[in-house]
Amino acid sequence: MRVTQGMLANNSLRHISNSYGRMGSLQDQLATGKKINRPSDDPVVAMKGMQYxxxxxxxxxxxxxxxxxxxxxxxxxxxxxxxxxxxxxxxxxxxxxxxxxxxxxxxxxxxxxxxxxxxxxxxxxxxxxxxxxxxxxxxxxxxxxxxxxxxxxxxxxxxxxxxxxxxxxxxxxxxxxxxxxxxxxxxxxxxxxxxxxxxxxxxxxxxxxxxxxxxxxxxxxxxxxxxxxxxxxxxxxxxxxxxxxxxxxxxxxxSDNEDADIERVITDLKMQESVHRAALSVSSRIIQPTLMDFLR
The missing domain is CATH 1.20.1330.10 (f41 fragment of flagellin, N-terminal domain)
Structure with a gap:
């Protein structure tokens, strides 16, 4: 399969967007102290929480x-x-x-x-x-x-x-x-x-x-x-x-069902931030100027 510059750029942007989503989820857990903030985050935890x-x-x-x-x-x-x-x-x-x-x-x-x-x-x-x-x-x-x-x-x-x-x-x-x-x-x-x-x-x-x-x-x-x-x-x-x-x-x-492990959340958030910065650095090299950039 031929891999084009556009495919590399699109994949990089998709992964960066997913990284933002993971960081946003961890930041929500850190701010609220809860594992989930909506039932779609984890339906099993949500259902058990309703029963409890x-x-x-x-x-x-x-x-x-x-x-x-x-x-x-x-x-x-x-x-x-x-x-x-x-x-x-x-x-x-x-x-x-x-x-x-x-x-x-x-x-x-x-x-x-x-x-x-x-x-x-x-x-x-x-x-x-x-x-x-x-x-x-x-x-x-x-x-x-x-x-x-x-x-x-x-x-x-x-x-x-x-x-x-x-x-x-x-x-x-x-x-x-x-x-x-x-x-x-x-x-x-x-x-x-x-x-x-x-x-x-x-x-x-x-x-x-x-x-x-x-x-x-x-x-x-x-x-x-x-x-x-x-x-x-x-x-x-x-x-x-x-x-x-x-x-x-x-x-x-x-508490066991819903409360987030704050120490673990902080550790995961730090790791995700490091991964995100690395992804941004790599993407900046992958997404190079194209011929159209020079023709503008």
């Missing part, structure tokens, strides 16, 4: 869900803690009313205080977090205690997705915490307190022992709910640790 980023997005969403779960549990724990203190005070007042040495005015004052404690507990049962009632199951837009004092909480669980395929109950069962006997019928805590007020106002305290027994049972029920909440909180902390590890792993995998 989807996993990372899921992990980040679960972390946001964990924050919501913590918010519900900690506020539920705070409400139960306050409620137990109120019940302890109501029990002290009931025992004081039962000792038989109180004057009618003393009994009236005790009754007024217990009535106020009852209203305070109703406020606890209607606790809201971000505008949602936390003791009313999934019916978070309505209070479990209505304006008349009736207590009708929804019994289903409010669950939050905290990991792939894992939903954790984050609420406290309002009926078991503030209601009657666990697994059976009985007066709610608010009805028991109102019964104490009625018995105290009667001045006879004929039902004091039964009311004290009911109040103690409510106290046990609330402690049982608090224990279950504590167990779920401990599990939530374990899940948080696992999600944190998954986030670190996901970020590392994305």
């Amino acid at each position: 980023r989807t996993n990372l997005t899921e992990v980040e969403q679960y972390k946001r869900n964990l924050s919501e779960a913590y918010q519900w549990m900690e506020n539920s724990e705070g409400g139960i803690e306050h409620a137990t203190q109120v019940m302890q005070r109501a029990r002290e007042l009931l025992l004081q009313a039962k000792n038989g040495t109180n004057s009618p005015d003393d009994l009236k004052a005790i009754g007024v205080e217990i009535e106020q404690l009852n209203k305070d507990l109703q406020g606890v049962a209607n606790t809201q977090v971000a505008g949602r009632y936390i003791y009313n199951g999934t019916k978070t837009d309505q209070p479990p205690v209505d304006g008349t004092g009736a207590f009708n909480p929804l019994l289903n669980d409010y669950k939050v997705a905290v990991s792939k395929g894992v939903e954790l109950e984050v609420n406290v069962n309002g009926l078991e915490a503030f209601g009657g006997k666990i697994g059976g019928a009985g007066n709610t805590l608010f009805q028991t307190l109102q019964g104490i007020v009625t018995d105290i106002n009667s001045g006879t305290m004929t039902n004091g022992d039964n009311l004290l027994s009911d109040l103690d049972e409510h106290f046990d029920n609330m402690n049982a709910e608090r224990a279950k909440l504590g167990a779920r909180y401990n599990r939530l902390e374990l899940i948080e640790d696992r999600i944190g590890q998954q986030e670190v792993t996901a970020n590392r995998i994305i």
